[in-house]
Amino acid sequence: MKLLATGQTDSSGLVTFEELPPLESYRESRIALAGEADGDYRGLAYSHYSYELYPNGVGIDTDFLYQTGQPLVYLYSDRPVYRPGQPVAFKGIMRIDNDMAYELPGPGSIVATVRYFGQDISRQVLRLSATGSFTGSLTLPADALPGTYTLFVRPMGSAATIGNLAFSVAAYQKPTFSVTLHNEQPDRLQGDTGTVTVQADYYAGGSLNLAEVTWHLDASEQPFLPPEPYRDYSFWTGEGRPGYWRWRWRGRYVYPTMLAFGSAVTNEQGQAILDIPIRLEQFNADQQLTLQVNVTDFAGRTVTSRTIFRAHQSEIYPGVRPESYVASVASPVGIDLVTLDMAGQPLPEQALRVELFRVERHSVRTFDEFGRAYWETTSEEVLVGELTGVQTDDQGVTSTDYSFAEAGLHLIRVTGQDQYGNSAVAENYVWVVAGDYVSWGMRNNFAMDLIPNQTEFVPGETAQILIASPFPGEHYALVTVERGQVRHSEVIQVAGSDTVYELPLTAALAPNVYVSVVVFKAAGDAAGADMAIGWTELAVAPAQFELQIELAADRPVAGPGETVTYEIQVLDQTGNGVAADVSLALVDLAVVSLVEPNSAPIFEFFYRPRRLAVQTGSLLTNNLDQLYEELGEVAKGGGGGPSGQGVVDVREDFRDTAAWRGFVTTDANGRATVTVTLPHNLTTWRLDVRAATLNQFG
The missing domain is CATH 2.60.40.1930 (Macroglobulin (MG2) domain)
Structure with missing residues (x-):
């Protein structure tokens, strides 16, 4: 054991240690002792005594070995x-x-x-x-x-x-032809038949006719994913926590089910028309249908292409969004409603049924067969109101409001029905407070809910977070704003179960940040000391850090050995040109089509959501009486030998990468010019340009 640091608590009882050596493995731990100056220690915290204090239970991924700098x-x-x-x-x-x-x-x-x-x-x-x-x-x-x-x-x-x-x-053989799938209507209702046109063309020009086509269709469960303007609406039913639907599918793999297969032959135009049956009888949820098409030429070479159908149980998707997830008793709460079609476009003038429920949670202290105490919580939905005559307007949206008479968790359920009688249901929740104690239900893992007023933010907005403490009365709470490190911490007083904490959000918190609250209940009653902890993840838009790249070539078609000049302009989010570090790769499209990319998009790499790297530990979890139970393969191909014909104007400069420019710098207006002499390949070339400034990427 080694002493790392000492410190003095401030007036709120908070002490912060800077620049501690980083953890080198998950086995390392931190121990904090608190006491009087005379060495009389009265408190102990141990980072590995974090039994049940894991944010993973609320969908928050962690990386406790992350180090800043x-x-x-x-x-x-x-x-x-x-x-x-x-x-x-x-x-x-x-x-x-x-x-x-x-x-x-x-x-x-x-x-x-x-x-x-x-x-x-x-x-x-x-x-x-x-x-x-x-x-x-x-x-x-x-x-x-x-x-x-x-x-x-x-x-x-x-x-x-x-x-x-x-x-x-790999000793690969570049495909001589491409396969394109034209799927004009990827969103289909159960029972429909989808039509896909297969187009096979040689890279050097011309259509591939009389080629064998085989296909198969796989299904895997996929919830309806609305387009960007409607991401803060809920179109689903389920867990009563804002943002739950954002992470509940993250990292989940669903094994596909084969639904159908078939074959065809391309015509003189290199086309084949496929009729794909959309059958969902064996499923009770929307499905993503993946159609894989294999086209084989006369030489036995096969090229594969895929397209997606989104198979729906209903033609209508109602969405519901409360004006705020936290409301006060007897104060009108705005409720925004939208109806979308299967493609995520507004569906006008749709009648909706809106029901409002109070979710009553009843927690009872009980014991298992070994005599260990635990909480058993049940929920009951009590209908408290229904809104009649609700219909979306010609833009597919409408708004209404409702005043909840009692504090507690409330459910808004919206039901829509399409022309065939297929129903679709959406739910969302409102936490209603009244300035006194509300029972949100007790848990067995020291957990409590932190409820943000919305799920996605932009820099400059203020997040309002309801601290749903399970303890009546006033208690102290440690609030920390975290990600790769503790970015802010303070001790506040929590009054009852409906304290709202406000956090101004800056661009530095993009693309995501975590808020943790630990509420401490002091000893003094029959239940003794206790604690509750909650985490919430706030998504903060990082758009201001993304670069836009505009490209223009001096000609759309060029012959072997000719030169092509590319004009490059790099812009920031305000449309202004910026000096940037740029690279350029001009690659044979036939080669690129062989395998998936081996690197992520540059902006996503630098501004992907980060995992939580701050760990919370407390001995209260151990001192309480209760212990709770709870690149795919690359196919080889032959190279092909010389034809033996006479040599006339031989084309001999054949390359898979026509040009690579690792260092290109745009001027202060974001502009650069690059001239490339093409090799002798008869093919289609793809230009890949990536740009970076200090903290902007594209």
Whole structure:
């Protein structure tokens, strides 16, 4: 055991320790002792004494080994798959990550190593640019074995890997033709028949006729996902917690069910028309239907393409959104309603049934067969009101209001019916407070609800968070705003079960931040000391950090060996040009179509939602009497030998990557010009441009 720090509590009993050494493994722990100056210790907290204090139970992912101030590297290559003997080009963009407050790294070098099954294939030292990026290349050995190769990068002088990128090596044969699926109406009602047009065309031009087409259709459960303007409405039923529907499918894998299969042949135009049956009789929920189509040419080469149907149980989707998730007794609560069609577009003039319920939770202290005490909570819905004559307008929206007479959890249930009699139900919740104690129900894991007034925010807004404490009376609570570290902390007094905490949201909290509240109930009654903890995740829009890239070529079609000039402009969210670090890759589309990308989009990499890295521990969880129970394979292909015909104007410059420019800098107006001489391939080329400033990416 080693003393790490000492400190003095402030007037609220709060003490903060700065710059503690980071945890190096999950086995390490922190112990805090509190007491008088004479050494009489009266309090103890232990980070590993966190029994039941896990945010995962409310859908919050954690990463307790995250450290601030560490390098974060985004790696990408000109393409994801190569043949033996071909060149590989790559780039890295490095930032120092202080809980998403990005800084440029200082001058230095990066060691880049490519390995295959533990064997070093290449190692090079690359200098970091003034913009925090580096670029490199290598040529694969002519006898390189097929498989997955990995690029590892580390700072010069350090053994710690700070980034890696996998790419494939395969004796692949580029497809000579493409397969496009035209699915004009992907949203279908149960019992419909979907029509898909298969189009097979050679990359060099012309249609592929009389080719064999086979297909199969798989189903997997998928809830209705509304378009962006309606993301803060609920279109579902379920758990009474705002934002629940945002994370309940996260990370969930649903095994698909095969529904149908068939075959066809392409006509003289390279087309085949497929009739796809949409049958949901065996399901009680909406499904995502994945249609996989395989087209095989005369040489036995197969190209696969996929399209999606969204199969619906009803043509109508009602959505409901309270003006605020927290309301006061006898005060009108605005209720926004919307009706959407299967494609997520407004469905006008739809009659809706709106019912309002009080959800009564009854908690009883009981004992299991071993004599251990636990809470048993049941819920009962009591109808308290119904709104009649509700109909959406010609824009598919309407608003109404309702005044709840009693405090407690209330449910709004909205039902719509399509022309065939198929019903769809949406639910949302309102926590109604009255300035005194409300029983929200007791739990067995020290948990309580934190209810934000909305689920998504933009910088500049203020989040209002209801602290649904299970304890009557006044108690102290520790409030922390967290993500990669504790960003703010304070001790407040919680009065009853309906205290509302306000948190101003800034751009620094994008794309997400967590609020944790621990309420402490002092000893002094028969129940003794107790505690309750709640977490909530707030989504804060990071749009201001996304760059927009505009591209223009001086010609849409060019011949082998000709030059093409590209104009690039990088804009911020206000439409102003910005000086940016840019890279460009011009790659044969036939090669790109072989495998999935081997790197995430750059903006998503730097501004994806972060996991919670702050751990909470308390001995109260152990001192209480109760202990509670509770790249796919890449197909090889032949290379094809010489034709033996005479040599006339031989085209010999054949490359899968026409151009790679690792360092391109736009001017102060965000503009840059790049000229490329095309190789001799007869194909379609795809241009991939990525840009970065200090903290903006696109």
